[in-house]
Amino acid sequence: xxxxxxxxxxVTAISAVxxxxxxxxxxxxxxxxxxxxxxxxxxxxxxxxxxxxxxxLIDEKIFIPSACGGKGTxxxxxxxxxxxxxxxxPTETPFLTEKELKSDVRLSCQCxxxxxxxxxxxxxxxxxxxxxxxxxxxxxxxxxxxxxKLKLPEGxxxxxxxxxxxxxxxxxxxGNDEEVYRAYSIASSAADKTHIELFIGYVPxxxxxxxxxxxxxxxxxxxxNGPYGHFYYQDDNDREMILVAVGTGIAPIFSxxxxxxxxxxxxxxxxxxxxxxxxxxxxLDYFKDLEDTLYDFKFIPTLSRVTEGHNWDGERGxxxxxxxxxxxxxxxxxAYLCGNPPMIQSVMESLKAKGLKDELIYFDEF
Amino acid sequence: xxxxxPFVIFLAAIFTNNMIFxxxxxxxxxxxxxxxxxxxLGLGQAVTFVLTCTTIINYLIYHYILLPLGLDYLRxxxxxxxxAAFVQLLEMIxxxxxxxxxxALGIFLPLITVNCAIxxxxxxxxxxxxxxxxxxxxSIGSGIGWTLAIVALAGIRxxxxxxxxxxxxxxxxxxxxxxxxxxxxFIGFSGIVQIQ
Ligand SMILES: Cc1cc2nc3c(=O)[nH]c(=O)nc-3n(C[C@H](O)[C@H](O)[C@H](O)COP(=O)(O)OP(=O)(O)OC[C@H]3O[C@@H](n4cnc5c(N)ncnc54)[C@H](O)[C@@H]3O)c2cc1C
Ligand code: FES
Numbered sequence: 204x205x206x207x208x209x210x211x212x213x214v215t216a217i218s219a220v221x222x223x224x225x226x227x228x229x230x231x232x233x234x235x236x237x238x239x240x241x242x243x244x245x246x247x248x249x250x251x252x253x254x255x256x257x258x259x260l261i262d263e264k265i266f267i268p269s270a271c272g273g274k275g276t277x278x279x280x281x282x283x284x285x286x287x288x289x290x291x292x293p294t295e296t297p298f299l300t301e302k303e304l305k306s307d308v309r310l311s312c313q314c315x316x317x318x319x320x321x322x323x324x325x326x327x328x329x330x331x332x333x334x335x336x337x338x339x340x341x342x343x344x345x346x347x348x349x350x351x352k353l354k355l356p357e358g359x360x361x362x363x364x365x366x367x368x369x370x371x372x373x374x375x376x377x378g379n380d381e382e383v384y385r386a387y388s389i390a391s392s393a394a395d396k397t398h399i400e401l402f403i404g405y406v407p408x409x410x411x412x413x414x415x416x417x418x419x420x421x422x423x424x425x426x427x428n429g430p431y432g433h434f435y436y437q438d439d440n441d442r443e444m445i446l447v448a449v450g451t452g453i454a455p456i457f458s459x460x461x462x463x464x465x466x467x468x469x470x471x472x473x474x475x476x477x478x479x480x481x482x483x484x485x486x487l488d489y490f491k492d493l494e495d496t497l498y499d500f501k502f503i504p505t506l507s508r509v510t511e512g513h514n515w516d517g518e519r520g521x522x523x524x525x526x527x528x529x530x531x532x533x534x535x536x537x538a539y540l541c542g543n544p545p546m547i548q549s550v551m552e553s554l555k556a557k558g559l560k561d562e563l564i565y566f567d568e569f
Numbered sequence: 570x571x572x573x574x575p576f577v578i579f580l581a582a583i584f585t586n587n588m589i590f591x592x593x594x595x596x597x598x599x600x601x602x603x604x605x606x607x608x609x610l611g612l613g614q615a616v617t618f619v620l621t622c623t624t625i626i627n628y629l630i631y632h633y634i635l636l637p638l639g640l641d642y643l644r645x646x647x648x649x650x651x652x653a654a655f656v657q658l659l660e661m662i663x664x665x666x667x668x669x670x671x672x673a674l675g676i677f678l679p680l681i682t683v684n685c686a687i688x689x690x691x692x693x694x695x696x697x698x699x700x701x702x703x704x705x706x707x708s709i710g711s712g713i714g715w716t717l718a719i720v721a722l723a724g725i726r727x728x729x730x731x732x733x734x735x736x737x738x739x740x741x742x743x744x745x746x747x748x749x750x751x752x753x754x755f756i757g758f759s760g761i762v763q764i765q
Contacts, residue, residue, distance in 0.1 A: 206639075213640055217630065217647055221654035232661045290672045317668075 241321040246329075252318070256282065256311040266331040266428045267324065268370065270384055273312035280311045287320030333428040334359060338421050339398070344485040347405040348451060349416060350390075352398060353425065360396040361429070363389055365436040365462040366455040366539070366567070369399065369429030373411040376418050385411035388541070388567065389430065390454040392461035399427075404451040434567040436462060437537065442563070443471040445530065445538040447522055447550050449478065452541030452569060453486070459539065460490075464497055471499040473529065477522035477546070479508045481515060503529060523549055533559040540566040573764060575706030578699070581764045582710025588686040589718040590752040591759070595686030599719055600744050602680070609723035610716065611670050615678070617712025619659060620687050623652045624708035627691040628701055641695075648691045656682045686715055697764070707764075722747060 235252025240259065242248070250259050257273050257280050260266070271277035278298035285307055291299070295310045307323075340352035355361060361369075370384040391400035406412045419425070436459045448456045453476060463470065478484050490502040505518035505525040518525045538554055540547050547566050554564055588594045595616070602612050627648050635641050660678050664671045671678070681687065690711050694704040725747055734743050 209638055210640060210643065213634060213638055214643065214647070217634070218650055221650060225654055225657055228658050228661050232658075232665050235665075289668065292672070317664075 235317050238316060239319045240316065241319075243323050243326070244321070250316060252316050254316065256284070256288070256309075256314045256316055256320070256322070258312075259316045260311065261333075264332065265324070265328060266333060267311050267328065268431055269312065271312075272382055272384070275310060275313050278310065281308050282311045283307045283323035284309045284311075284314055285321045285323060287316075287318050288314045288322075289317070328431075330362070331429060331431065332359075332361070333426065334361065335424050336399070336427055338419060338423050338425060341419070341421050344402065345483055348485065349403050349405075351401045351403060351415065351419075352391075353401070353427065355397050355399075361399065362396055363393055363430035363435075365389075365393050365458040366434050366565075367430040367432040368434075368455070368567070369401075369427045370431070371401070371411060371415075372426040373414040374426075376414060379410050379414065381410075383410050384428075386431070388432075388451075388454040388458070390457040392458060392465055394462070394465050402451045402454040402457075432567065434539070434541075434565050435459075436539075437565070440537070441470055443536045444473070445526075445533075445536055445554070446472060446474040447526070447538065447540045447542075447546075448474075448476055449522060449542035449546050450483070450569075452543075452546075452567070455541050455567060456539065457486070460493060460497070460500075464493065467498075469498045472497065473501050473503065475522045475525050475529075476502070476504045477525075477542075478504070478506055480510055481506065481513050521549075522546065523553055526550065526553060530557060533557045537563040538565065540564065542569060544568045573703060575702040577706075577762055578703050578764055579706035579710035581762045582707050583714040583717060584755065584758040585762055586759075586764050587714040587718060587755055588689060588711045589715060589748070590755040592686075592689060593752075594689040595684045595715055596748075598680040598684055599715075599722070599748075600741055603719050603722045603726055603744070606720055606723045606727065609719045612681075613712075613716025613719050615659065615663070615670075616681060616684060616686070616715055617709065619652070619656060619681055620690055620712040620715075621705065621708045623648075623655050623687060624690055624694060624704050625701075626651050626655065628694065628704050631695060644692070644695065648688055652687055652691075653682050686711065718751070721751065725751075 233253050237249050238252040240248040240250045240263070242265075248263050250263065255273060257267055257269060267280045267282060269277065269280040271279075273280070275294045281303070283306065288309055291304065291309065292313050295313050298310055299308055334355050336353035336355050338351060339354045340350070342350045344350050366388070368386045368388040371387055373379060373383050373385065375382060387401045387403060389399050390402050391398060403412060403415045405416045434455065446456050446459070456474060460472070460474070462468075463472070474490065476490070484504060484506070487504060494500050494502055503518060503525050505520060505522055506515055507519070507521050509515045509519060518528070533554065536559065538559060540550055547568055551564055551566070555561070582588070585591070589596070589599055598612060603609050630647055630651060631641070631644055635644055635647070656679065659681075663678065690708050694707055699707060722744070726744065729743065738746070
């Protein structure tokens with residue numbers, strides 16, 4: 204018994220001394236004092252040196268997209284570091300192309316802030332904020348898709364463009380041992396700045412979707428940040444809109460259509476919505492009603508697998524087939540595509556074959 | 570056992586009882602970081618420094634804490650803890666004051682923690698019942714010996730870049746063969762002194 208106690212005390216005491224020394228070193232040697240951080244040659248911050256650029260920026264409430272939590276495995280956190288970042292580390296090179304290396308691109312989670320540093324980030328990232336939102340409503344749209352309504356904290360607002368997305372954090376839970384961030388398009392209208400709605404499809408074994416579908420309850424808090432994304436409603440023209448979505452890709456389109464309804468925008472739009480079976484369809488009535496309320500809108504749902512005995516009077520086949528049938532020309536039109544990569548790929552090809560220019564096709568790959 | 574002069578131990582650790590060539594300890598970083606002379610030299614210096622400091626720390630821990638308490642069986646765990654903590658400390662210092670060395674050694678620096686030559690020296694000093702001065706001589710010698718070995722190997726490998734090595738032997742393969750040849754050469758010294 205005595206031996207056990209002495210052993211325990213000795214091991215604990217010696218480890219504690221080392222821990223103390225390391226903490227002390229962290230405070231003194233690891234402390235790089237205050238350094239200047241210059242962003243886009245315009246905004247200047249005084250920050251504490253010693254941590255990674257990514258976490259330094261987060262401390263300053265500037266959010267860079269990241270999916271791996273700074274472990275250097277996702278390659279999302281790229282920023283341009285013009286000076287003060289030191290040489291590129293071996294942990295970064297696998298994620299950087301020749302061209303990126305030449306133009307000073309670095310992984311912000313690997314690059315440390317130790318001295319005066321000058322970086323460049325897209326201007327719109329300044330608008331990105333973090334929120335601890337509360338789940339206000341939760342509803343099953345289909346067997347596998349849930350609608351989530353989140354309320355932002357009292358007094359906080361989010362301003363986004365219809366079509367953009369946020370990142371939602373899935374915390375550690377039984378069966379998931381790391382915090383992960385996943386992108387979800389905002390489905391609600393941009394006019395409501397205190398709530399956002401999401402449509403989240405269940406991916407078997409998926410970290411974030413299992414969390415949302417099996418653990419999250421009304422009244423819980425979730426951590427989100429955003430908005431992000433180059434896919435949004437283009438308000439600088441009056442071209443006819445070709446909207447195409449499958450599955451949860453409906454979310455950003457929903458936001459765009461709501462925006463057009465609220466702002467009473469006089470613009471022609473056609474919405475092709477693809478699903479497999481009737482049980483995958485949702486919000487049918489809502490979009491049908493929009494045909495009456497919007498200026499000039501047609502809703503074209505299409506099913507690739509109509510179940511035996513179900514009376515379905517809509518289109519059959521893939522969205523591509525419906526597109527071939529109704530889209531005769533692409534004169535004065537632009538397209539918004541959302542869904543899985545194969546669908547985007549094939550729709551893009553047929554749109555281009557019909558003469559639509561690359562730069563008039565906007566898309567979000569899920 | 571005759572009482573060995575610390576200086577004799579120091580020399581022996583470099584030539585006759587080289588950690589790499591006679592004990593084959595510390596092989597992984599020896600092979601991984603021996604591509605260029607400057608990096609090898611940097612790592613060698615770091616290893617020498619860590620070796621000397623951790624040997625002294627471990628000597629004190631062993632003789633003044635573990636032995637009196639009858640806990641000498643804990644030496645494996647505690648030596649590893651002290652080495653790990655010390656390398657952490659060293660990493661912070663190098664990152665702060667020798668940035669060029671830090672970038673050159675990059676991800677290899679933490680490799681020192683798992684460099685078995687370092688734990689090996691601490692354990693040998695106890696098995697061979699060295700006193701403090703002998704241990705210091707032994708550790709500095711082992712560090713220099715390790716540096717000598719890795720720098721020599723890096724030199725050979727730099728020359729080897731231009732040689733045509735059979736495809737299957739490129740990289741670690743040929744390196745191990747070279748190490749074997751170098752070990753043979755070092756055995757030539759072994760008649761001079763013996764410390765084990
Ligand atoms: C810009 C953008 C917007 C997005 N918007 C939405 C949205 O509005 N609604 C929504 O539900 N999702 C959306 N996603 C997808 C979402 O970000 C996640 O990828 C998805 O929810 C899976 O996350 P997870 O953590 O549950 O799965 P993970 O743990 O990341 O993946 C588990 C496994 O499932 C596979 N997998 C991942 N995604 C899919 C998939 N879609 N289908 C089949 N297998 C998959 C993975 O390869 C992996 O093997 C969007 C993605 C992007 C990039
Ligand atoms: S955050 Fe994932 S690589 Fe940097």
